[in-house]
Amino acid sequence: MSEALRTPLLSVRGVETYYGNIIALKGVDIDVHEGEIVTLIGANGAGKSTLMMTIFGSPRARNGQIHYEGRDITRLATHEIARLRIAQSPEGRRIFPRMTVMENLQMGAAIDGYAHFEEDLAAMFTLFPRLKERVAQRGGTLSGGEQQMLAIARALMSRPRLLMLDEPSLGLAPLIVRQIFDAIRELNRSQKLTVFLVEQNAFHALKLAHRGYVLVNGVVTMSGSGQELLARPEVRAAYLEGGRH
Structure with missing residues (x-):
């Protein structure tokens, strides 16, 4: 077509x-x-x-x-x-700085009701291995690049x-x-x-x-x-x- x-x-x-x-x-x-x-x-x-x-x-x-x-x-x-x-990763990243990487990803998955959480989490760690290394770290302490990876991964956790x-x-x-x-x-x-x-x-x-x-x-x-x-x-x-x- x-x-x-x-x-x-x-x-x-x-x-x-x-x-x-x-x-x-x-x-x-x-x-x-x-x-x-x-x-x-x-x-x-x-x-x-x-x-x-x-x-x-x-x-x-x-x-x-x-x-x-x-x-x-x-x-x-x-x-x-x-x-x-529809998921959005806004300008300026706007992650939750006081939450850990894992907690940020959990927030993204909430829209999907956590139905595929473990599977999607593994996919995000494959896409952005740095996030796996930083999984217990607060978002606000990540580098700018890591924060951008987290912002995109958080959006993807909703399965858009x-x-x-x-x-x-x-x-x-x-x-x-x-x-x-x-x-x-x-x-x-x-x-x-x-x-x-x-x-x-x-x-x-x-x-x-x-x-x-x-x-x-x-x-x-x-x-x-x-x-x-x-x-x-x-x-x-x-x-x-x-x-x-």
């Missing part, structure tokens, strides 16, 4: 989001199909994180619609959206159908960035996990993604395959020059 005829797993149509009287998203249209990695790139302040949070219901879209699995979720509360097997990652490479050393992106690629390859990735690191994000969108001042200005966007001179000039890590 062609891309145009398939019903997207996630569909954003004409979404406008405001902070007070300031419009942050100006009629955004984005599709994410099942089994895809889709990335949204753009400069700091373009509205990328706002879109991620709007999909999750906070802030709420003032206009437009958000559909997931064909269902309109535009007006659902955040906790109701989380129960639909759609994983939304907001700036997973932010502030991390290049070697750790590669490890994080390799893990995302492996999850998509082995489990067909659908990933919506918001990233400032355009080079890594577009290399990883099947498709991408460029957001400029709350407006989608370009879209295409990851390779197509990597090759476009305007993308290279704005986001890639000197930006390879």
